[in-house]
Amino acid sequence: MKRKLLRFSLLVTVILGAFSTFSFKKKAATSYFNTEGMELFFTVPTEAEAKFELKNQEVNYNLFLGKTYVGFKEALGFKESRNNYKIINEYGYMGKYQFGKGTLNMIGIYNSDRFLNDTKLQEDAFTAYASRNKWILRRDIDRYVGRTIGGVKITESGILAAAHLAGAGNVKKFLRSGGEIGFSDAFGTSIRYYLKKFSGYDTSWIEADKQAKVL
Incomplete structure (x- = not known):
């Protein structure tokens, strides 16, 4: 009985260790995509606004x-x-x-x-x-x-x-x-x-x- 309990405990320890390692790697990998401090707000003109800008701006054509x-x-x-x-x-x-x-x-x-x-x-x-x-x-x-x-x-x-x-x-x-x-x-x-x-x-x-x- 003790031997079975020991094997079960060992198995649980191995599984938990593997899961922890996976979670750590996943967390480390996603840290590369951290957007903290980045400017993520962009404005794109509408088609009408773009046409107006092109019509009215001085273009340096070269x-x-x-x-x-x-x-x-x-x-x-x-x-x-x-x-x-x-x-x-x-x-x-x-x-x-x-x-x-x-x-x-x-x-x-x-x-x-x-x-x-x-x-x-x-x-x-x-x-x-x-x-x-x-x-x-x-x-x-x-x-x-x-x-x-x-x-x-x-x-x-x-x-x-x-x-x-x-x-x-x-x-x-x-x-x-x-x-x-x-x-x-x-x-x-x-x-x-x-x-x-x-x-x-x-x-x-x-x-x-x-x-x-x-x-």
């Missing part, structure tokens, strides 16, 4: 493209539409680079719906229009690049950006009048502002082409 031609296109596209290929503004200007229908027709694009839904077509349209403007302004580029007019140092990329904004004819007037004849679009953006903002980009590879069109 793709680290430097002064390359791609950097030129992206910077200009962002200024025109925040690089929104689908947008149509209140004056009817469309896409990433805000083209009017008359300009699109001039470079061979007649379907506005197709234009808005074809990103490559919009990029090709930008290149074609830049080529036309470079041909129209080729003598002014040769004559005025490096000079300071209206308080702005003139560069080829600045001239092409200003022509995209105001048309090549208005850029000619500005340059040849020494900055006296200006132009601003419906939003108050001026030729002088574009000449300065988009100066110094590498647009040398753009071919000056009087008849440039999107094929």
